[in-house]
Amino acid sequence: MSMTRAELQDAATKAFDGDLTPDAAHSWNLITDMGWLMMAVPEDQGGLGLGREAVGVIHQALGRTLVAGPAIAQMLVIDALSAAGGQDELLGRAMAGEIMSASLAEGLRAVPDADRASHVLRVEAGRISLLPVEGLALTARATWDKTRRLFDVDAGDAVGVVLAQGDAATALADRLSALRSVALAGDCLGGADAALAMTTDYLETRRQFDRPLALFQALKHRVADMKAALAAAQALFWARTEDSAADAVTMGAMKAHAASIYRLIAEEAIQLHGGIGLTMEHPCHLFLKRATLNAALGGDGDQWEEAAGRRALNA
């Protein structure tokens, strides 16, 4: 890729400089201004042609500071429009930041920011289409994770713009599933990294029994396990995002792994913070809530691990 991972990471970290849950509107402007939504779009379609590794960098950065907004869903729409071809007008509008959303689960459930979207992507067996949101019934679903705004969409038999049908739709659905897993896994690992850093800082600061908690080996070892698990999950993440042959099952299993590590670290973060970790004013809970939501979105661990097991069995 023309821009190295390190350069991109550097730019992403500068854009979101560590303050948790930055303002949603401001974040969206930053994301669109920096061209992050068009990372994976080929250059001849007006994108940056940087592939899934770049997508990984972006979503790690967004996960690290718990950025709100429909970036993952929007990226799926953009990828679908790009892959379908012949949709330059819609593609251009989406890349410019006009919100077009998509389900992060199945059917038209869990669609981020659908109320602000002009279009929503519909993925069905044998058909993928883009529907104008106007006239569709939206139901806001309040989630525990306040960094995301999810809606259920009732589209009835609306068809909209058909992007792919038959085998092409099946292939595109797999491709979108893999991309969604990459984005969610990136979000998980960014968040896990931040929660781990927050926890080590806290252990070094908080004193009990006349010494910093970080001196207690029982606690240090738990942090070391968190670090080792995260490092391995990160290595797996980069190995698979660089692998052009990795498909929906491979990426789904990777996402399941990343989500389990995020959960582990977010849970340990609360436990190691003690009482303060149980309060709304401390950010620990934000990571836990996003971690459990990420685990449920995009196919859960049970689904992907079974699929991966079946594949390994037949390997």
Added chain:
Amino acid sequence: MSDALDSLRQEVRDWLAVHAPKDWRARSTSEAAFLELQRSWFTTLVKGGYAVPHWPENWPGGGRSLAEQKVIYEELARADTPRLLLSFMSTYHAASTLFEWGSEEQQQRYIPRILEGEIWCQGFSEPGAGSDLAALRTRAERRPSFSGGGDVYVVNGQKLWSTMGQFADQCLLLVRTSSEGVKQAGLTYLLLDLKSPGVTARPIHQIHGDEEFAEIFLDNVEIPVANRLGEEGQGWAVAQSTLSSERGLTLLELSARMRGALWRIGDLIRANGRSEDAGVLRDFGRLASKVDATCAVADQFLANRIAGEERVGDASIVKLAYSRTLREFTSLGLRISGLDAQYHAPITFGGGMETGNWMADFMNSYAWTIAGGSDEVQRNIIAERLLGMPREPKNWVVKEGAA
């Protein structure tokens, strides 16, 4: 990947297709067969030029870059050859320490003999010095030799966990020459000929039935002062060279072998009629991801090393990731195998970490969570060195009668 590495890979692969031992696990059912296999495979690798790629280029078979070594080990793992267990300490620990600390004369004397099959072991750990190695108490006292020649050290004590010690010819020996000052400062590093009078090596019976380690008893053993590496009192520094002689490649190879052995669990699932058991499939899928993650982190570690970006503590992450994943691998095999695994079956000597003898493999996995720096030591290193958490106070003493 560069063309040169690609062609090396092809060259190694072609060579292995001709020379790699076939069906060796089936033959390796006794210690004698294991030793024969290890010796002949090592000799074959020496002839092929692949036994010591990590040695400096002025020695035969040496001069390979880390990237080239990686290719060679990946191909050895792919071909599922026997791992070099018998000669491992010789080609890595002994050779690396001699290259760094040995005189020209010492190098000329010992290094060529390694390629001829001379076996080295390590005499570091003791009954009272495991994770706390510097607490070792084996004494060496210097005095004139009664049989003429220069001074000798007279050594008394006991060493433990010497890998392949019962088959070895030479020993890297860490001894105490002084009890003054901090405990690390009183150590000296000696090269011991295990045929010397007063040496007794006894195999340690491991819980899974193998005997890969020995304990070594030293009773008034005389070692010429000329067989010392470094100065008297410099042993701790020399020992660091030994302990850091191999970092990265072994775990890369072992991780690749673990991935290559996933089929054993697949076979087991089929054989036990569990192919449609969603719970088992999930556990298998989850394990496969962890194995891949372990391979990826080992790979990342080596890439960082090649790029000169290794951080202190990175190696501990790889070791911990591998040891925990191996435990899960063997645990899953043990579980699916059920009662079958509880019926004793003879082990494969030197058959690797995943032989399909699940109870034995499971028990053997403890070798990796305990040996070579236990998981607990690795966690200390990760927390203190990599994450920068405060180090434990060094001067804690339990008052007499308080414990």
